[in-house]
Amino acid sequence: MSEEAKIGFFEKYLTVWVLLCIAAGIGVGYISGDSISVLSDWNISTVNVPVSILVWLMIYPMMVQIDFSSLKYVSRNWKGLGLTVIVNWLIKPFTMALFAYVFFYKLYQAWLTPEDAEQYLAGAILLGAAPCTAMVFVWSYLTKGDANYTLVQVSVNDLILLVAFVPIVGLLFSWFDISFLNGQGEVIGIPYKTLVTSVIVFVVIPLVAGYITNRVLIKSKGQDWFENQFLRRLKPISIAALLLTLVLIFAFQGQTIIDKPVAILLIAIPLTLQTYFIFFLSWFTGKILNLKHNICAPSAMIGASNFFELAVAVAISIFGLDSGASLATVVGVLIEVPVMLSLVSLANKWRY
Numbered sequence: 001m002s003e004e005a006k007i008g009f010f011e012k013y014l015t016v017w018v019l020l021c022i023a024a025g026i027g028v029g030y031i032s033g034d035s036i037s038v039l040s041d042w043n044i045s046t047v048n049v050p051v052s053i054l055v056w057l058m059i060y061p062m063m064v065q066i067d068f069s070s071l072k073y074v075s076r077n078w079k080g081l082g083l084t085v086i087v088n089w090l091i092k093p094f095t096m097a098l099f100a101y102v103f104f105y106k107l108y109q110a111w112l113t114p115e116d117a118e119q120y121l122a123g124a125i126l127l128g129a130a131p132c133t134a135m136v137f138v139w140s141y142l143t144k145g146d147a148n149y150t151l152v153q154v155s156v157n158d159l160i161l162l163v164a165f166v167p168i169v170g171l172l173f174s175w176f177d178i179s180f181l182n183g184q185g186e187v188i189g190i191p192y193k194t195l196v197t198s199v200i201v202f203v204v205i206p207l208v209a210g211y212i213t214n215r216v217l218i219k220s221k222g223q224d225w226f227e228n229q230f231l232r233r234l235k236p237i238s239i240a241a242l243l244l245t246l247v248l249i250f251a252f253q254g255q256t257i258i259d260k261p262v263a264i265l266l267i268a269i270p271l272t273l274q275t276y277f278i279f280f281l282s283w284f285t286g287k288i289l290n291l292k293h294n295i296c297a298p299s300a301m302i303g304a305s306n307f308f309e310l311a312v313a314v315a316i317s318i319f320g321l322d323s324g325a326s327l328a329t330v331v332g333v334l335i336e337v338p339v340m341l342s343l344v345s346l347a348n349k350w351r352y
Helices: 014-040 049-063 068-073 078-107 114-128 135-142 147-175 192-221 223-259 263-288 293-304 308-319 324-349
Strands: none
Touching: 014 223, 014 324, 049 192, 049 223, 049 308, 078 114, 078 147, 078 263, 078 293, 114 147, 114 263, 114 308, 114 324, 135 147, 135 293, 135 324, 147 192, 147 293, 192 223, 192 308, 223 308, 223 324, 263 293, 263 324, 293 324, 308 324
């Protein structure tokens, strides 16, 4: 079977679906006019209800696959896990912020307003602080990575995410003096309450629910039924939720995109460069550490890819559906598959 045949139809053409969602969202926004603001204003505390439901439906099917019992094997490939942890949490968030700052504030100074630059930087920070959770299983499979190791590293990554995401995002927001406004348009401090709430809603709750579902169903129905029946039925729900979320975002972003069509390209360039940088850093460090290909490949892929569902949800919760930060996180979705497939090709080419 060819490499291309191994990736699911939806994942393979994710960029196409995102582009279609851009068009559909702009159309919905144009037809709906101001009436669509009913959805954007439907909030509980700082969390938008429609988006929360959709993002939860995206994330839950990923979390169901996590098996924390695999953590008992954490010491078997400690070099690969050490590389993953260091790159994902001590390097990647800061290099992403640096790339974004250089491009948005310096190189693009003539094309972006200070407000746009700040918003795009904020979105990039959220992407950089959220390394991949679900798609890394796909990238690992395509590069013939060790499936058990990939499961362990994703489990470790999710546990670190629970405690590291908020402090890292808060630190970077503080360093770059990102501004936040309350409902009255007044400048406030970093909204840690919103960050913590977002992690609870979009990570902790689906993670706990997914783990309980995993244990109960495997025990009662068996591993084969769980993988070939239950997960297969969940996948269309996750896909539909992702597409509806993107349509909703672009329904609010439509006028911005019409007015500034080059914004997506400007955002995509530093995000793409960051992805390649993290992959090369992880890959060649792994080779220096004499990691086997089936460990080195997933170690490099998890940092290069992003947990874009979380980044999108947090950007919407903090900055709003029609913000530049939300747009920047969605561009992360747009470039995800073509860039990562190019890295899959490189990893397979360099296997020997």
